[in-house]
Amino acid sequence: MDKKTNPTDQARRRFFGQVAAVASLTVAPGIILQQVAHARAPELPASDRQRWGILINTNKCAEGCDACVTACQDEFGWGPDSPNEKHSAPNQKAQWIRKVKLTDKQTGHVQTLPLMCQHCEHPPCVDVCPTGASMKRADGIVLVDKHICIGCRYCMMACPYKARSFVHEELHDQKVNAPRGKGTVEACTLCVQRVDAGRQPACVEACPEQAMIFGDLKDPESAISRELRERGGEQIRADLGLNTGIRYQGL
C-alpha cells in the first residue's frame, strides 16, 4: 500500500474495493467467488459468508507422527524448540495443539488424533469471558484479543477441550506472526494470519498423510463440505451442542 495515503483516502479506497468486489461477484460469480474465498483483499474484513473449518481423518493419522504439532510450534514459536518458557514446569507450558492417543475401553482399538481449539459456533470461552477478549470472528474463527485479556483464566475453566493455555512467564523474541506474552491466555488461531492471506493453516499443510482438509463449511462446493457430505464427520462432545468447526472422521 502507498505509504502516504491519508485515512479519508484509505476509506474511499476501501469503499471502492468493496464495490469492486461486489460488482465482480455479480459479474463473474464462478471465478471470483473462488478468489474471495481464498485471498480476501487486506482491507476487507472477514465475513460471515464463510465459516472456516478443518476435517481430520483419524484413520490416516499415524501414531507417533507429530508433524502438525511441530508445524504449529514453528509457526507460532511455542514448544521445546522455542527459546521461551524455560522457567515453566512441563505442566505450565503452553500447548496450542496436541496429539491425543485413544484406546477404546471395550475393543482395545488404538487411534490418534490432533486436538486443538475446535472453533465452536457457540464457544463457551466467549460466553464466560468478562471483558470480551475471547471472541469469535465473523468467519467463525475463535480468538483471544490479548489486548484486553486480563488473564482471569475463566475461559480455560469453561473450555470442554482444554484447548487454551496461559503464559506463565515473560517471553522474548516472539514470532512476528504470533505476539504472545506473560499473563494472557492463548490458543490455536486456525492460523488466522495465513487464512487472511488465503493460505492453509500450518498443521494442515504439514500433515504428511493429507489427513486434514481445511476449507469453508458454508460453501457447498468446497472440498471439506463435499467430503463431509459424502463420508460424514463427527464433532468431539457433540452432545454439548457447540457445533464445532473442527470435525473428525473415524472417531
Added chain:
Amino acid sequence: MKNIRYSTIKGNSAGYLALLALLGAIAGAGLVAAFMMEHYGHFITGMNQQIVWGTPHVFAVFLIVAASGALNTASIASVFGKTAYKPLARLSGLLAIALLAGGLTILVLDLGRADRLIVAMTYYNFKSIFAWNIILYNGFFLLVAIYLWTMMDPTKTQYTKVAGFSAFVWRLILTTGTGSIFGFLVARLAYNEAIMAPLFIVMSFAFGLAILILVTMAACKWTGRPLGDALLRRLKNLLGVFVAGTLLLLLAYHLTKLYITQYHGVEAFILLNGGVYTQLFWIGWMLLGSLVPLAILYHPSWGRNRSLIGFASVLVVLGGLAAMYVIIIGGQAYPLLIFPGKEVASSFSDGIINSYTPSLVEFVLGIGGMAVALIIVALALKVLQFLPESLADEVVDPHHK
C-alpha cells in the same frame, strides 16, 4: 428494649496497635507475593495449565461467599424484624463489606494482567457471569454502604428497612452469581449443577456467621464490652442450623450426581479415592468443619462454653476453606471427559488426575487478603460507631428475665 448505644473503640491500646501491626505485616507479605507473581509470572506458583485456579481462589471465593453471609445477621434484624439481632446489624454490614473487599483484592491481584484492571472495569461482556459478578460486587458495596448509612444516621432510620431489604435480595443474587461461576461450566464434571447456587447460599450463611461470631467475641473481649450469653446462644444455634443446612444440600448434590452414571467417576474421586481431596472432604469439611462443630454447638454443656463456641466457629471457617479447596481444586484435578468410552493419553495431561502443589506465594496472597479484610474491620471500628457499648442480655433482648 433499651436504646442501644454505639461508640467507636479507642484504638490506642498496645494490643490494638499490635493487632494492626500483625495484620499489616500479613497483608504486606501478601502484596509482596502478588508483586512477585506479577513480576515473574505465574510459573512461581503451583498453578498450571490444568489447575488454572489455585489457592488464591480458594481464599478469594471463601471470603466473597462469607461476605454475603456476614450480612445475614443484619438482614434478620431489619428484614425479618428480629430485634435481638439488631445490635449486631452494623457490625454485620461492616464485615460484609470488609470480607468482600478482601476477597476481591485476592482475585484481582491473581490476574495474569492485574495492571489491566481498568480494562476489566471498562469492557463488559454481558453474557459472562463473571462480568455480572463484577457488577454484583460493586452493587453490593453500594447497597450495604447505604444500608449502614440508614442505620447510623438517626434521621434516616425510616429507610433502614427498605435498604436492608434491597441489600438482602442483592446478596442472595450475589451468592447465586458466585455459585453460578462454577455451576455454568458445562464441561467440568464436578460442577455443572444448578444446585451449586443454593449450596453456595447456605455455605455463605454458615461461613459469614462463624466469622461474625468470632469478630464479635474478639471485639467485645478486647474492648471490655459485655456480651450476653443469650445473644451468643442465639447466634450459635443459628450457626448450627446453617451448618446442618449445608450438609443437607451437599447430600442432595451428591445424590443427584450419583444418580447419573456419567458422574460416577468424579464422585468416586471426591468421595473415595481422590487422595488429598477425599481427605479434605471427609476429615476437613465433614468431620472437623461440620460434625465436630455441630456436636459442640448442640451439646448441652459444651454449647454453653464460650471458648468452645469460638473453637467451633474457627472449625467452621477452616472447614469452609477445606470445602473451597475440594470444590475448586478437586473439581479441576479430575480429568475432563473429552472422549467418553476411551482411555486417553497425551502430552497435555489428558485422562490423568491433574497434579497441583500449592506454593507459598499463593498461600501468602490468600491470607494477605484475609488480613486486608480484618484491617478494614479494625480501622472502621475505630473511626465509626459500629460496635454497641454493651451486648449484655438485658440490653439486647427485650424478653430477657
Added chain:
Amino acid sequence: MTFGQLSRQCLMVAGLFLALPAIADDTGPLAGVPKPRAKANPEFGCVRPEEDMRKHHMQYLLHHRDETLRQGIRTKQFSLAECVNCHITPKPDGQYARFGEKEHFCSSCHTYAAVHIDCFECHRDTPDPEKIQESAMHNPHAGLKLTRKDVAPLSATVGEAR
C-alpha cells in the same frame, strides 16, 4: 464513543499532562512531543506525515489493532510489525536495539515522556528476521551486509539525543 474508549481518552489526556513537565523545554513547533533518538532513513518517509505520526501514532495503532484482530483487516499502513521493521536501530554487535534500551525507536520517546506501553511484552521488538532484506531496502543501515565499519558512524549518532 463507548465508555471504554472514553476512559482511554481520558487516560491519554491525563498521561499527556503527566508528561508535560518533562517536555516543557521543547520550544519547537511541536512543543509537547519529544523527538526520538533513533531514526529510520528519511529517504523513505513514514506511513503518514511525520508530524501527524508524532501526535497521533497511538490512535492509528490502537485503531488498526482492533480492526486487525476483530475484523481481520490486514492492511500494512499502521501495522505494528511494519513500524518495527522500519524503525530499527542496529547496534555495533550486529543485534538490534530492544525495547527498553534508549536507542530503541519506541522507547526513545516513551521512556522520556514516561508513557508506559506494554506492546512489546507480546510483540517482537526487533525486525522480522525473514524480512531483514526488505527492511534493508527501506533502511540502508539495516540488513545483513552491515559491517562494523558501516555501523560505527551510525552508532555515534544513535547516542545523541534529538
